[in-house]
Amino acid sequence: MDKQNKFSRRRFITLSLVATGGMCLLSRCVNPPLSSWRFLTGQESVLLDALVEQIIPADEWPGGRDAGVTNFIDKQLVGPYTRYQESYRKGLHAIQETCKTKFQKQFENLSWEEQTQFLKKMEAGKMEGKAWKKGFDREFFELIRNHAMQGFYGSPRHGGNKNNVSYKMMALDYPVIIGQNRYKK
Protein backbone atom coordinates (compact mmCIF):
# COMPACT_ATOMS: atom_id res chain seq x y z
CA MET A 1 0.00 0.00 0.00
CA ASP A 2 1.29 3.47 -0.88
CA LYS A 3 2.23 5.08 2.42
CA GLN A 4 1.15 8.59 1.35
CA ASN A 5 -2.35 7.42 0.44
CA LYS A 6 -2.66 5.39 3.58
CA PHE A 7 -5.76 6.22 5.56
CA SER A 8 -4.13 6.68 8.93
CA ARG A 9 -5.81 5.57 12.13
CA ARG A 10 -5.52 9.11 13.52
CA ARG A 11 -7.17 10.61 10.44
CA PHE A 12 -9.87 7.96 10.56
CA ILE A 13 -10.72 8.80 14.20
CA THR A 14 -10.64 12.56 13.50
CA LEU A 15 -13.03 12.21 10.59
CA SER A 16 -15.30 9.99 12.64
CA LEU A 17 -15.48 12.56 15.41
CA VAL A 18 -16.23 15.32 12.92
CA ALA A 19 -19.00 13.16 11.48
CA THR A 20 -20.42 12.60 14.96
CA GLY A 21 -20.46 16.32 15.62
CA GLY A 22 -22.06 16.87 12.25
CA MET A 23 -24.82 14.46 13.08
CA CYS A 24 -25.61 16.39 16.24
CA LEU A 25 -25.75 19.62 14.29
CA LEU A 26 -28.01 18.03 11.71
CA SER A 27 -30.85 18.22 14.18
CA ARG A 28 -31.24 21.83 13.20
CA CYS A 29 -32.38 21.56 9.64
CA VAL A 30 -31.06 24.32 7.47
CA ASN A 31 -34.25 26.32 7.61
CA PRO A 32 -34.87 29.40 5.56
CA PRO A 33 -35.16 32.50 7.75
CA LEU A 34 -38.20 32.01 9.98
CA SER A 35 -41.23 33.69 8.49
CA SER A 36 -44.87 33.26 9.30
CA TRP A 37 -45.56 33.09 5.57
CA ARG A 38 -45.04 30.20 3.22
CA PHE A 39 -44.90 31.89 -0.18
CA LEU A 40 -45.62 35.57 0.39
CA THR A 41 -43.07 38.03 1.62
CA GLY A 42 -43.90 40.18 4.61
CA GLN A 43 -44.59 43.19 2.38
CA GLU A 44 -46.76 41.19 0.02
CA SER A 45 -48.81 39.92 2.94
CA VAL A 46 -49.48 43.48 4.14
CA LEU A 47 -50.63 44.42 0.65
CA LEU A 48 -52.77 41.32 0.30
CA ASP A 49 -54.34 42.03 3.70
CA ALA A 50 -55.39 45.45 2.40
CA LEU A 51 -56.73 43.97 -0.83
CA VAL A 52 -58.84 41.27 0.78
CA GLU A 53 -60.16 43.76 3.33
CA GLN A 54 -61.36 45.88 0.41
CA ILE A 55 -63.07 42.89 -1.17
CA ILE A 56 -64.67 41.76 2.10
CA PRO A 57 -64.78 44.81 4.36
CA ALA A 58 -65.39 44.44 8.06
CA ASP A 59 -68.78 45.49 9.42
CA GLU A 60 -70.23 44.04 12.60
CA TRP A 61 -68.41 40.89 11.46
CA PRO A 62 -64.68 40.65 10.76
CA GLY A 63 -63.56 41.32 7.20
CA GLY A 64 -61.20 39.44 4.93
CA ARG A 65 -58.08 40.42 6.83
CA ASP A 66 -59.28 39.29 10.26
CA ALA A 67 -60.85 36.15 8.79
CA GLY A 68 -57.39 35.00 7.72
CA VAL A 69 -57.97 35.20 3.96
CA THR A 70 -54.33 36.14 3.35
CA ASN A 71 -53.24 33.07 5.27
CA PHE A 72 -55.59 30.99 3.13
CA ILE A 73 -54.12 32.33 -0.10
CA ASP A 74 -50.57 31.91 1.16
CA LYS A 75 -51.26 28.33 2.21
CA GLN A 76 -52.91 27.41 -1.07
CA LEU A 77 -50.12 28.99 -3.09
CA VAL A 78 -47.71 26.33 -1.84
CA GLY A 79 -50.37 23.65 -2.22
CA PRO A 80 -53.09 23.20 -4.82
CA TYR A 81 -52.67 26.74 -6.19
CA THR A 82 -48.98 26.54 -7.02
CA ARG A 83 -49.94 27.45 -10.58
CA TYR A 84 -50.96 30.94 -9.43
CA GLN A 85 -47.64 31.77 -7.76
CA GLU A 86 -46.36 33.70 -10.74
CA SER A 87 -49.59 35.67 -11.14
CA TYR A 88 -49.51 36.74 -7.49
CA ARG A 89 -45.87 37.73 -7.56
CA LYS A 90 -46.37 39.68 -10.76
CA GLY A 91 -49.75 41.16 -9.81
CA LEU A 92 -48.84 42.30 -6.30
CA HIS A 93 -45.67 43.89 -7.63
CA ALA A 94 -47.63 45.64 -10.36
CA ILE A 95 -50.14 47.07 -7.88
CA GLN A 96 -47.38 48.55 -5.72
CA GLU A 97 -45.52 49.94 -8.72
CA THR A 98 -48.69 51.57 -10.08
CA CYS A 99 -49.49 53.06 -6.68
CA LYS A 100 -45.98 54.41 -6.28
CA THR A 101 -46.11 56.02 -9.71
CA LYS A 102 -49.58 57.45 -9.26
CA PHE A 103 -49.81 58.27 -5.56
CA GLN A 104 -46.19 58.03 -4.37
CA LYS A 105 -47.53 55.68 -1.73
CA GLN A 106 -47.96 51.99 -1.30
CA PHE A 107 -51.44 50.58 -1.78
CA GLU A 108 -51.96 49.80 1.92
CA ASN A 109 -51.19 53.43 2.78
CA LEU A 110 -53.83 54.87 0.46
CA SER A 111 -57.09 56.10 1.92
CA TRP A 112 -60.00 53.65 1.92
CA GLU A 113 -61.70 55.57 -0.91
CA GLU A 114 -58.52 55.67 -3.00
CA GLN A 115 -58.07 51.94 -2.56
CA THR A 116 -61.67 51.32 -3.63
CA GLN A 117 -61.30 53.47 -6.74
CA PHE A 118 -58.04 51.73 -7.60
CA LEU A 119 -59.65 48.30 -7.40
CA LYS A 120 -62.73 49.42 -9.34
CA LYS A 121 -60.45 50.48 -12.15
CA MET A 122 -58.65 47.19 -11.96
CA GLU A 123 -61.91 45.26 -12.06
CA ALA A 124 -63.02 47.23 -15.10
CA GLY A 125 -59.76 46.45 -16.87
CA LYS A 126 -58.82 50.13 -17.17
CA MET A 127 -55.37 50.06 -15.60
CA GLU A 128 -52.55 51.75 -17.47
CA GLY A 129 -49.00 50.56 -17.75
CA LYS A 130 -46.97 47.80 -19.22
CA ALA A 131 -47.61 45.38 -16.37
CA TRP A 132 -51.36 45.40 -16.95
CA LYS A 133 -51.32 44.54 -20.61
CA LYS A 134 -53.52 41.81 -22.13
CA GLY A 135 -56.24 42.26 -19.53
CA PHE A 136 -54.03 41.19 -16.64
CA ASP A 137 -55.69 43.86 -14.44
CA ARG A 138 -59.13 42.32 -14.69
CA GLU A 139 -57.74 38.80 -14.58
CA PHE A 140 -55.73 39.44 -11.42
CA PHE A 141 -58.63 41.19 -9.72
CA GLU A 142 -60.89 38.23 -10.43
CA LEU A 143 -58.24 35.87 -9.14
CA ILE A 144 -57.93 37.68 -5.81
CA ARG A 145 -61.69 38.12 -5.51
CA ASN A 146 -62.33 34.42 -6.10
CA HIS A 147 -59.65 33.37 -3.67
CA ALA A 148 -60.86 35.87 -1.09
CA MET A 149 -64.35 34.37 -1.29
CA GLN A 150 -62.99 30.85 -1.02
CA GLY A 151 -60.89 31.82 1.99
CA PHE A 152 -63.72 33.62 3.72
CA TYR A 153 -66.50 31.11 3.12
CA GLY A 154 -64.54 27.86 2.92
CA SER A 155 -63.52 25.49 5.65
CA PRO A 156 -61.09 26.86 8.27
CA ARG A 157 -58.89 23.83 7.68
CA HIS A 158 -57.71 25.47 4.45
CA GLY A 159 -56.34 28.44 6.35
CA GLY A 160 -59.13 31.04 6.16
CA ASN A 161 -62.54 31.54 7.79
CA LYS A 162 -60.85 32.01 11.13
CA ASN A 163 -63.01 30.90 14.05
CA ASN A 164 -65.76 29.93 11.58
CA VAL A 165 -66.53 33.61 11.19
CA SER A 166 -68.49 33.31 7.94
CA TYR A 167 -70.51 30.37 9.25
CA LYS A 168 -71.48 32.45 12.26
CA MET A 169 -72.29 35.44 10.07
CA MET A 170 -74.67 33.28 8.06
CA ALA A 171 -76.09 31.78 11.27
CA LEU A 172 -74.92 28.33 10.24
CA ASP A 173 -74.23 26.02 13.14
CA TYR A 174 -70.87 24.41 12.82
CA PRO A 175 -70.39 21.60 13.61
CA VAL A 176 -74.04 20.84 12.88
CA ILE A 177 -75.97 19.63 15.90
CA ILE A 178 -77.84 16.54 14.81
CA GLY A 179 -78.38 13.23 16.56
CA GLN A 180 -78.88 9.75 15.25
CA ASN A 181 -82.23 8.04 14.81
CA ARG A 182 -82.08 5.91 17.88
CA TYR A 183 -84.13 2.75 18.09
CA LYS A 184 -86.81 3.65 15.59
CA LYS A 185 -88.35 0.57 14.05
Add this chain to the structure above:
Amino acid sequence: MTINRIYKISLLSLAILIGIFIVSFGTFYTYWNTASADKTCASCHEIQNSVHSQAQSSHRNLKCNECHGTALSNGLHSMREKGMMVIKHMNIKSDENILISEEQLLEVLNNCKRCHSSEFADWSSGGHSIDYEHVFLNPKHNSTEQINFDCLRCHGMFFKGTVNDIVEPLNIKGPWKLKDITRATMPAIPCMACHQIHQDGSPHKRPDYSGPKSIFYQKQDTGFVVGFYDRHEKVHVPITQLPRLYLKEGERPVKIADDPIMRNCVQCHAPNAAHQAGTNDDRTPRGVHEGLSCTACHELHSNNSKNSCISCHPAISNCKLDVTKMNTSYADPKSPFNIHWVSCSDCHKGATKVKSELHRITNNLKMH
Protein backbone atom coordinates in the same frame (compact mmCIF):
# COMPACT_ATOMS: atom_id res chain seq x y z
CA MET B 1 0.80 -7.18 4.66
CA THR B 2 -0.13 -10.55 6.01
CA ILE B 3 -3.67 -11.85 5.97
CA ASN B 4 -3.54 -11.98 9.71
CA ARG B 5 -2.72 -8.27 9.92
CA ILE B 6 -5.52 -7.35 7.46
CA TYR B 7 -7.91 -9.43 9.53
CA LYS B 8 -6.84 -7.64 12.71
CA ILE B 9 -7.18 -4.18 11.14
CA SER B 10 -10.62 -5.03 9.78
CA LEU B 11 -11.74 -6.26 13.17
CA LEU B 12 -10.39 -3.17 14.89
CA SER B 13 -12.03 -0.89 12.30
CA LEU B 14 -15.31 -2.65 12.78
CA ALA B 15 -15.09 -2.30 16.55
CA ILE B 16 -14.23 1.39 16.19
CA LEU B 17 -17.11 1.91 13.79
CA ILE B 18 -19.55 0.23 16.15
CA GLY B 19 -18.17 2.29 19.02
CA ILE B 20 -18.51 5.51 17.05
CA PHE B 21 -22.04 4.59 16.04
CA ILE B 22 -23.02 3.89 19.65
CA VAL B 23 -21.41 7.10 20.91
CA SER B 24 -22.79 9.28 18.12
CA PHE B 25 -26.26 7.77 18.26
CA GLY B 26 -26.29 7.98 22.06
CA THR B 27 -25.14 11.60 21.97
CA PHE B 28 -27.66 12.47 19.33
CA TYR B 29 -30.48 10.62 21.09
CA THR B 30 -29.68 12.24 24.44
CA TYR B 31 -29.46 15.65 22.84
CA TRP B 32 -32.72 15.14 20.98
CA ASN B 33 -34.59 14.15 24.10
CA THR B 34 -33.25 16.88 26.34
CA ALA B 35 -32.95 19.97 24.14
CA SER B 36 -35.89 22.34 23.77
CA ALA B 37 -38.56 21.50 21.20
CA ASP B 38 -37.61 24.59 19.21
CA LYS B 39 -34.23 23.04 18.49
CA THR B 40 -35.48 19.50 17.94
CA CYS B 41 -39.10 18.70 17.04
CA ALA B 42 -39.68 22.12 15.45
CA SER B 43 -36.77 21.49 13.10
CA CYS B 44 -39.31 19.59 11.04
CA HIS B 45 -41.41 22.21 9.29
CA GLU B 46 -44.39 19.87 9.46
CA ILE B 47 -44.30 19.78 13.25
CA GLN B 48 -43.64 23.48 13.80
CA ASN B 49 -47.34 24.33 14.13
CA SER B 50 -47.85 21.68 16.79
CA VAL B 51 -44.81 22.85 18.72
CA HIS B 52 -45.96 26.45 18.60
CA SER B 53 -49.54 25.65 19.63
CA GLN B 54 -48.23 23.56 22.51
CA ALA B 55 -46.10 26.49 23.62
CA GLN B 56 -49.29 28.56 23.95
CA SER B 57 -51.23 25.87 25.78
CA SER B 58 -51.74 25.01 29.41
CA HIS B 59 -49.39 22.06 28.81
CA ARG B 60 -46.55 24.39 27.83
CA ASN B 61 -44.32 23.27 30.69
CA LEU B 62 -44.19 19.72 29.40
CA LYS B 63 -41.66 18.45 26.93
CA CYS B 64 -43.02 16.83 23.76
CA ASN B 65 -41.65 13.42 24.70
CA GLU B 66 -43.42 13.44 28.07
CA CYS B 67 -46.68 12.84 26.22
CA HIS B 68 -45.59 11.57 22.83
CA GLY B 69 -42.72 9.37 24.01
CA THR B 70 -39.27 9.27 22.48
CA ALA B 71 -38.35 7.92 19.09
CA LEU B 72 -37.60 4.55 20.61
CA SER B 73 -40.00 4.35 23.54
CA ASN B 74 -42.66 2.64 21.49
CA GLY B 75 -40.44 0.42 19.42
CA LEU B 76 -38.87 1.17 16.09
CA HIS B 77 -42.05 2.16 14.24
CA SER B 78 -41.59 5.79 15.31
CA MET B 79 -38.16 5.82 13.70
CA ARG B 80 -39.60 4.36 10.52
CA GLU B 81 -42.37 6.94 10.52
CA LYS B 82 -39.93 9.83 10.97
CA GLY B 83 -37.83 8.39 8.17
CA MET B 84 -40.87 8.36 5.92
CA MET B 85 -41.56 11.98 6.87
CA VAL B 86 -38.06 12.96 5.80
CA ILE B 87 -38.50 11.16 2.49
CA LYS B 88 -41.87 12.85 1.98
CA HIS B 89 -40.33 16.19 2.88
CA MET B 90 -37.50 15.70 0.39
CA ASN B 91 -40.08 15.00 -2.28
CA ILE B 92 -41.74 18.34 -1.41
CA LYS B 93 -44.92 16.63 -0.32
CA SER B 94 -44.82 17.99 3.21
CA ASP B 95 -48.11 18.45 4.98
CA GLU B 96 -48.45 21.15 7.60
CA ASN B 97 -51.69 19.57 8.85
CA ILE B 98 -49.81 16.57 10.11
CA LEU B 99 -51.84 14.35 12.43
CA ILE B 100 -50.90 11.56 14.76
CA SER B 101 -52.48 8.19 14.15
CA GLU B 102 -55.14 6.71 16.40
CA GLU B 103 -52.60 4.26 17.80
CA GLN B 104 -50.20 7.10 18.65
CA LEU B 105 -53.07 9.06 20.17
CA LEU B 106 -53.90 6.15 22.45
CA GLU B 107 -50.26 5.99 23.50
CA VAL B 108 -50.54 9.66 24.45
CA LEU B 109 -53.74 8.85 26.34
CA ASN B 110 -51.75 6.44 28.48
CA ASN B 111 -49.52 9.34 29.40
CA CYS B 112 -52.46 11.61 30.29
CA LYS B 113 -53.12 9.47 33.35
CA ARG B 114 -49.66 10.13 34.75
CA CYS B 115 -50.80 13.61 35.74
CA HIS B 116 -54.58 13.32 35.50
CA SER B 117 -54.99 10.05 37.38
CA SER B 118 -58.22 11.06 39.08
CA GLU B 119 -59.85 12.19 35.84
CA PHE B 120 -58.61 9.07 34.11
CA ALA B 121 -60.07 6.84 36.82
CA ASP B 122 -63.39 8.67 36.54
CA TRP B 123 -63.41 8.35 32.77
CA SER B 124 -62.55 4.65 33.02
CA SER B 125 -65.53 4.07 35.29
CA GLY B 126 -67.97 5.96 33.07
CA GLY B 127 -69.82 5.32 29.85
CA HIS B 128 -67.43 7.37 27.75
CA SER B 129 -64.65 4.80 28.20
CA ILE B 130 -66.65 2.41 26.01
CA ASP B 131 -64.53 0.36 23.60
CA TYR B 132 -64.98 -0.50 19.93
CA GLU B 133 -66.48 -3.90 20.67
CA HIS B 134 -69.31 -2.51 22.77
CA VAL B 135 -70.02 0.34 20.37
CA PHE B 136 -69.97 -1.51 17.09
CA LEU B 137 -71.09 -5.00 18.10
CA ASN B 138 -74.17 -3.99 20.10
CA PRO B 139 -76.89 -6.33 18.73
CA LYS B 140 -79.77 -4.18 19.99
CA HIS B 141 -78.43 -1.12 18.26
CA ASN B 142 -77.22 -2.82 15.10
CA SER B 143 -80.47 -4.69 14.52
CA THR B 144 -82.57 -1.54 14.81
CA GLU B 145 -80.34 0.99 13.16
CA GLN B 146 -78.09 0.53 10.19
CA ILE B 147 -74.45 1.09 11.09
CA ASN B 148 -73.32 4.03 8.98
CA PHE B 149 -70.48 6.43 8.37
CA ASP B 150 -71.88 8.97 10.82
CA CYS B 151 -71.34 6.61 13.79
CA LEU B 152 -67.70 7.68 13.64
CA ARG B 153 -68.63 11.28 14.36
CA CYS B 154 -68.99 10.39 18.04
CA HIS B 155 -67.33 6.96 18.31
CA GLY B 156 -63.94 6.02 16.92
CA MET B 157 -63.55 9.57 15.65
CA PHE B 158 -59.77 9.23 15.31
CA PHE B 159 -59.95 6.12 13.15
CA LYS B 160 -58.40 6.92 9.77
CA GLY B 161 -60.63 4.63 7.70
CA THR B 162 -64.38 4.39 7.37
CA VAL B 163 -66.92 2.33 9.30
CA ASN B 164 -66.63 -0.20 6.50
CA ASP B 165 -63.08 -0.88 7.69
CA ILE B 166 -64.19 -1.44 11.28
CA VAL B 167 -67.18 -3.75 11.28
CA GLU B 168 -68.88 -6.24 8.98
CA PRO B 169 -71.47 -6.89 7.70
CA LEU B 170 -73.00 -3.46 7.27
CA ASN B 171 -76.60 -4.60 7.59
CA ILE B 172 -79.19 -5.01 10.33
CA LYS B 173 -79.09 -8.81 10.30
CA GLY B 174 -75.62 -9.56 11.58
CA PRO B 175 -73.91 -11.36 13.15
CA TRP B 176 -71.41 -8.54 13.36
CA LYS B 177 -67.71 -8.81 13.89
CA LEU B 178 -64.80 -6.42 13.97
CA LYS B 179 -62.54 -6.61 10.96
CA ASP B 180 -59.53 -6.11 13.20
CA ILE B 181 -60.05 -7.94 16.45
CA THR B 182 -57.22 -6.03 18.16
CA ARG B 183 -59.44 -2.98 17.98
CA ALA B 184 -62.03 -4.59 20.29
CA THR B 185 -60.70 -3.17 23.54
CA MET B 186 -59.51 0.15 22.16
CA PRO B 187 -61.38 3.13 23.62
CA ALA B 188 -63.85 4.57 21.14
CA ILE B 189 -64.16 7.92 22.95
CA PRO B 190 -60.67 8.80 24.19
CA CYS B 191 -59.79 11.92 26.19
CA MET B 192 -59.02 13.80 22.98
CA ALA B 193 -62.59 13.43 21.76
CA CYS B 194 -63.45 16.27 24.14
CA HIS B 195 -60.06 17.72 24.99
CA GLN B 196 -57.73 19.69 22.78
CA ILE B 197 -54.39 19.21 24.44
CA HIS B 198 -52.63 21.99 22.49
CA GLN B 199 -55.41 24.53 22.98
CA ASP B 200 -54.55 28.06 24.06
CA GLY B 201 -54.45 28.36 27.80
CA SER B 202 -52.28 28.97 30.82
CA PRO B 203 -51.03 26.46 33.35
CA HIS B 204 -52.85 26.57 36.68
CA LYS B 205 -51.18 28.83 39.15
CA ARG B 206 -51.68 29.74 42.76
CA PRO B 207 -54.12 32.59 43.25
CA ASP B 208 -53.24 36.00 44.52
CA TYR B 209 -54.55 35.59 48.06
CA SER B 210 -54.65 39.33 48.62
CA GLY B 211 -57.10 39.75 45.74
CA PRO B 212 -60.47 38.04 46.23
CA LYS B 213 -61.10 38.26 42.48
CA SER B 214 -58.47 35.64 41.87
CA ILE B 215 -59.95 33.20 44.37
CA PHE B 216 -63.72 33.39 44.41
CA TYR B 217 -66.45 33.41 41.82
CA GLN B 218 -64.95 36.37 39.98
CA LYS B 219 -61.88 34.30 39.15
CA GLN B 220 -61.17 34.43 35.44
CA ASP B 221 -60.89 31.19 33.52
CA THR B 222 -57.41 30.76 32.14
CA GLY B 223 -58.70 28.90 29.13
CA PHE B 224 -60.89 25.95 28.36
CA VAL B 225 -59.24 22.73 27.34
CA VAL B 226 -62.57 21.33 26.23
CA GLY B 227 -63.10 21.17 22.51
CA PHE B 228 -65.07 18.88 20.26
CA TYR B 229 -63.02 16.85 17.80
CA ASP B 230 -64.57 17.39 14.42
CA ARG B 231 -63.72 14.24 12.50
CA HIS B 232 -64.83 15.73 9.23
CA GLU B 233 -62.39 18.65 9.40
CA LYS B 234 -59.85 16.79 11.55
CA VAL B 235 -59.63 19.69 13.98
CA HIS B 236 -60.80 20.44 17.48
CA VAL B 237 -63.44 23.12 17.75
CA PRO B 238 -63.00 24.92 21.08
CA ILE B 239 -66.19 25.08 23.13
CA THR B 240 -66.16 28.85 22.86
CA GLN B 241 -66.60 28.38 19.11
CA LEU B 242 -69.20 25.63 19.25
CA PRO B 243 -72.77 26.59 18.38
CA ARG B 244 -75.32 26.92 21.12
CA LEU B 245 -78.19 24.46 20.92
CA TYR B 246 -81.63 25.75 20.08
CA LEU B 247 -84.44 23.38 20.87
CA LYS B 248 -88.20 23.37 20.53
CA GLU B 249 -90.86 21.45 22.37
CA GLY B 250 -93.56 21.55 19.75
CA GLU B 251 -93.48 25.23 18.88
CA ARG B 252 -92.27 26.36 22.29
CA PRO B 253 -88.58 27.26 22.49
CA VAL B 254 -86.84 25.42 25.31
CA LYS B 255 -84.61 27.40 27.64
CA ILE B 256 -81.03 26.15 27.36
CA ALA B 257 -78.28 26.70 29.90
CA ASP B 258 -75.51 28.97 28.71
CA ASP B 259 -72.82 26.57 29.83
CA PRO B 260 -70.04 26.28 27.22
CA ILE B 261 -69.32 22.69 28.27
CA MET B 262 -72.90 21.74 27.43
CA ARG B 263 -72.24 22.84 23.85
CA ASN B 264 -69.74 20.03 23.69
CA CYS B 265 -72.19 17.46 25.13
CA VAL B 266 -74.94 18.30 22.66
CA GLN B 267 -72.69 17.67 19.70
CA CYS B 268 -73.35 13.97 20.27
CA HIS B 269 -76.32 13.96 22.62
CA ALA B 270 -78.24 15.82 19.97
CA PRO B 271 -81.85 16.09 18.84
CA ASN B 272 -83.09 15.44 15.32
CA ALA B 273 -82.60 17.83 12.44
CA ALA B 274 -85.78 19.74 13.38
CA HIS B 275 -84.28 20.21 16.87
CA GLN B 276 -87.35 18.80 18.59
CA ALA B 277 -86.80 18.22 22.29
CA GLY B 278 -86.49 14.61 23.37
CA THR B 279 -85.82 13.25 19.90
CA ASN B 280 -82.90 11.03 18.98
CA ASP B 281 -80.13 11.43 21.56
CA ASP B 282 -81.37 14.66 23.09
CA ARG B 283 -81.30 14.70 26.88
CA THR B 284 -81.61 18.45 27.37
CA PRO B 285 -83.39 19.13 30.65
CA ARG B 286 -86.97 20.28 30.41
CA GLY B 287 -89.88 20.30 32.83
CA VAL B 288 -88.80 21.16 36.34
CA HIS B 289 -85.14 21.05 35.36
CA GLU B 290 -85.38 23.23 32.26
CA GLY B 291 -82.44 25.59 31.94
CA LEU B 292 -80.01 23.36 33.80
CA SER B 293 -76.77 22.31 32.19
CA CYS B 294 -75.74 18.66 31.82
CA THR B 295 -72.87 19.42 34.19
CA ALA B 296 -75.27 20.54 36.92
CA CYS B 297 -75.97 16.85 37.58
CA HIS B 298 -73.34 14.85 35.67
CA GLU B 299 -69.79 14.59 36.86
CA LEU B 300 -67.52 15.69 34.02
CA HIS B 301 -65.44 12.55 33.47
CA SER B 302 -67.40 9.66 34.93
CA ASN B 303 -70.70 11.29 33.91
CA ASN B 304 -71.98 9.90 37.15
CA SER B 305 -75.09 11.69 38.37
CA LYS B 306 -75.74 9.55 41.39
CA ASN B 307 -76.34 11.70 44.47
CA SER B 308 -76.53 14.81 42.32
CA CYS B 309 -80.20 15.42 43.25
CA ILE B 310 -79.27 16.01 46.85
CA SER B 311 -76.96 18.86 45.83
CA CYS B 312 -79.98 21.04 45.18
CA HIS B 313 -82.82 19.29 46.95
CA PRO B 314 -82.72 18.60 50.66
CA ALA B 315 -82.74 14.93 51.63
CA ILE B 316 -86.38 15.18 52.61
CA SER B 317 -87.95 17.71 50.29
CA ASN B 318 -90.74 20.11 51.11
CA CYS B 319 -93.22 17.63 49.76
CA LYS B 320 -91.83 15.00 52.11
CA LEU B 321 -90.22 13.03 49.28
CA ASP B 322 -86.84 11.47 49.82
CA VAL B 323 -85.03 12.54 46.63
CA THR B 324 -82.36 9.89 47.15
CA LYS B 325 -84.97 7.19 46.70
CA MET B 326 -86.93 8.73 43.85
CA ASN B 327 -87.35 6.88 40.58
CA THR B 328 -85.33 8.88 38.10
CA SER B 329 -85.22 6.26 35.35
CA TYR B 330 -84.03 7.63 32.06
CA ALA B 331 -83.30 4.58 29.94
CA ASP B 332 -86.88 4.56 28.77
CA PRO B 333 -87.69 7.90 27.13
CA LYS B 334 -91.36 7.32 27.85
CA SER B 335 -90.83 6.93 31.56
CA PRO B 336 -92.83 9.56 33.48
CA PHE B 337 -89.95 9.74 35.92
CA ASN B 338 -87.30 10.52 33.33
CA ILE B 339 -85.21 13.03 35.18
CA HIS B 340 -84.39 14.92 31.97
CA TRP B 341 -87.93 16.11 31.40
CA VAL B 342 -89.98 15.27 34.45
CA SER B 343 -92.57 17.97 35.09
CA CYS B 344 -94.58 18.90 38.19
CA SER B 345 -97.66 17.15 36.88
CA ASP B 346 -95.81 13.85 36.36
CA CYS B 347 -95.65 13.36 40.10
CA HIS B 348 -98.38 15.66 41.39
CA LYS B 349 -101.58 14.73 39.68
CA GLY B 350 -103.69 17.80 39.20
CA ALA B 351 -100.67 20.02 39.61
CA THR B 352 -101.48 21.80 36.34
CA LYS B 353 -104.85 22.76 37.75
CA VAL B 354 -103.20 24.07 40.95
CA LYS B 355 -100.63 25.96 38.89
CA SER B 356 -103.25 27.66 36.73
CA GLU B 357 -105.27 28.53 39.84
CA LEU B 358 -102.13 30.10 41.37
CA HIS B 359 -101.57 32.09 38.18
CA ARG B 360 -105.17 33.35 38.30
CA ILE B 361 -104.83 34.48 41.93
CA THR B 362 -101.48 36.17 41.25
CA ASN B 363 -102.88 38.02 38.24
CA ASN B 364 -105.86 39.18 40.23
CA LEU B 365 -103.58 40.49 42.94
CA LYS B 366 -101.49 42.36 40.35
CA MET B 367 -104.62 43.97 38.88
CA HIS B 368 -105.67 45.25 42.28
